[in-house]
Amino acid sequence: DKASPEMRFYFPAPDVQFVSDLSKQLVDDRGDRNMNCVINKRASYISGQTIYGDAVLANVGYTRRDTELQTDHVNLCTYYRILLRKLPDGIYKISKDSILVAELPCVYTRTSWKGPSPRDLLCSFCRLQRLSEPHFAANGVSASCNVLVGSEEMGSPKATAGNQCANDGRIAKENPDMFKCSVKIYSKKRELLLEYSTDYSWSKETDAIQNSALKVLIWFNRYFKQLNTPVEKFYLPKSTDGFTIYPNIFLQEFAMCLSVYGKTSGGDSRTCNAVGYFSMDTSYQQLESSAFLTDIDGQDSGVFPSHGSLACISYSVHLFMKDSRTRYLLEVNNEFEFEIGAGAVRNQLESCATQLSVNQSACFVDQLSDRDLSLAAADSCVLEFSVKVLQVTEPLEDRMEKALFNPPLSKQRVEFAVRHINQLHATTLVNITFILVPYLQVLACHY
Template identity: 35%
Template structure:
């Protein structure tokens, strides 16, 4: 067996010439997402990058920036070799000639430069094409060639086909070393390489090698299909691709930029429309009907005719050809990665379970790629500049932040401007929440073609972006994400346990998804442990609904409609098996999910660790006491959420006959309806109470908007709700409820900010909280979704002003802690009492709320 030859790369050549006199100095560079954009005040660290300075006796050179230290050193060595070989020139045209001279030199042939691999492979071409290197490859694999061509003729940035004439013209100035063939758009070295140079890089053994690729037809009614390409070491793989595309040789083939990761060798190969005989050419030179919209969208370049998606190429680190199989799964994952929710799904490796949440929670509860990173990835995938973030402190408090984000076109024209009104305690939370708001808008816009482009927080400038791009994104979104679940029938197996999840809990499940056609089935996704926050809409609705009904150890089974064929191929199943099932008839998706464990929200854990009974139960008991004392029969819970208070009240005997819950979350109300219906229809735990309740109503609407159906209630509750609004919205709620709803009694509770230090010492802190721990900083809020938390003085000023203005009395109390002992109660409570008769006008039919659930006792 022949001994393995040492790779003669640029660094090795420099060592042969200079030995210990060559000094490499590596500089670590931190990449930031600002990208030098003007007006950017917030930056975010990216991965570490490296730059190398090579010091030689007579001069020094500095490399480009790379992800690996080795690549930076090789780049510096290559630049040094260029400087040793090339005479100093300034004119870009002269520099291009000099660069071509170096590329066809003995030194370059023996390097591990990606383009040198094509020079060596070209010597295996047959007949008259032997030694000819296609010009189309040169700007793709050599950045210096590309940059020089752009300097000479800037329009080649948008018209890459025009680099051929520039390179051919430069080669004409090297008649003794380079021969150019206009017929084949290729270049060849005039004199043969010396035997010692050829021997240093000769292939030790010849092997037959085949790689799988994907054909993307330009006709949209044709589906993508797989093919096999011969990339054996004694052939030139570019000629094999040319044959598959129906042209004579590799000189007719163009390459797209890398698709996917920055260092990816996954590219689209397609015919040069100028050099190929393509039909249907219009008078203006455009190819009518031959634009390959799928391929063009995938790489961000105009591609005509059929294209081949393959992962093949030469790398810096080896003489051997690098190659990987490309399947339909690869193709559809690349498409999915261009959609915001698709980027999130892929980051979680949960295509059929995950869904981009509508809101950003704490970093400890968020799973998958962070919103800001998703937005940056979306911009990069569509070849747009990095998003520009600005943040500022609010006028009310120097400790609260608002963040804006802007997206620009390639020409620096503003496309999208997101300026949320919400403020956050942490600057990073403000940035993440502005990102998720913009991502949610993008999903809605591209999924709903007729959706209005603007809303209160987002301004869209469609004239500043290509209509073709908008159309392609919309088509891709509809193709990949056409179905997101809905109401489903499910069954739950296993014995119930005492541990059940509630909204805000972090749950961990194991699940499996099958593609089902009759009796046949194929596993297309499986996850042994998958975490998400219940109620955050981080998974498809069906999965969240089923998980919310289980206890730890139980399993749930449900079936949904089939997602698009394209999304199905993204899964992990056997592609041939999946294709067979899809082709044989109507398919569905079958899910099996097991609840493994439940972690309560930090706020609940802190309260339970310090209080027994818990604060939430103490608040219920406080409400029950006032219901009994007032003999209230009509109760309204403002901001009822998933109905935890209403559900708990049913466990106690009271005078209540009519209960109403109001909230803006339809999904939370749906969960409340299921819980209340189960209790009220089957009989409550307390028989006396179950016989009294005559009606229950759940309404979807904002508690800052009046609805006559909840006018004049005996008692209204708003427990731990107002802190989830902005301070202005909390004040608006106070004015509306006391001036329009006129409850006889209103109970409002909210966290006492002064009690937070005690609560936060009651439980072990997460890593994120430990990092943020700083004695000079104020205490954190109890929940990531709290927009504010008031001290006792702030709360009492708010309540006193409302009571005085609307002719109510108010008294202050609380639960958790001891009255009169600092720092007061953990939950502070204000009880408003109406001091005048109920005004007339309560019968008006102002009913903006939507009915979600309406229950009446069978006795009624």
């Protein structure tokens, strides 16, 4: 049995009298080296409080109930997992037990989403960053599109109707029960630092909340991967994708985070590279999205993963040193499920899975992008993936239609028929019948 872990920092207490006499800005920036009161930014970032000087991170267990209880030792992997949990996609990776393969999906579907919901992930991210709880405001558009009914959380006043229905009149008439959701992120002092709103509507309130939460998570994830982007280029007062950023408050809240992950006020963006910086430049993945497979094994069953289907695979990841031909096992997962086309895994692994049928396995080699995650610095190292497709669940027809066609085919057919009727100026039932019969015959022959 293992005891309930309690992670603690141990550090020498500074001379409070001297520290209080210093300028707070000076202490926050560099401390006082003469009094050994230098701010420990990594420890402060993890603990959420100011820690001066060196600190020891320990996992404390108790044997009051049973002397046989054990606790895990703290090592470098523990430290990196703590840092990973504070990233926008970190909790998702850990919940999937897949750090090197899983990625935060770009779309949310209730039937295929596995693990914590986007809303729970965003709330956890805000708590770990010492921000206030995110505010979600879901608005339902009535069938007549005359009233915008607000359903907000955290006791905030309801949104006014305004002219929001005007932009969605066509959608509201076709789908009378549609919902939108806006998200606001506040600092721990309740100062607004980010706001997201969208014109897109969902048929269920839960879907609106979850999709909006996912959009905010993706934005934060993109931000953490572009920490070296100049501030004047990254922060826009009002962006075209529905986000409004308040730079001063934002930078103030994430100042400690920026210093830990590599961006400092002194202009040196890599002063913490040794043990604190995550290299998350994934631009190479967009260029090298196809995997070159080797050692393909197993009979072709004819069942291949397709867009929108759920693929269940087993995989292992080894750190492969080309010079010495040495392999180190980094990660293994005997049953991992993800949706094809949702961006839920790294591109090369999805490319590998789509080239294999059920019960087939193969290997491929990928460049070492997450160098700090795997604690390797040698340029001669690569990642070797071994993948086997265990099962493929075909998507439902409506999900497949939504994934491949926008708008859905059924809606396109109806719009085509209505447009065709209007073009021929059909005014009587007889005229409409003569027009629709050939059209329906073509559809019947085609499908």
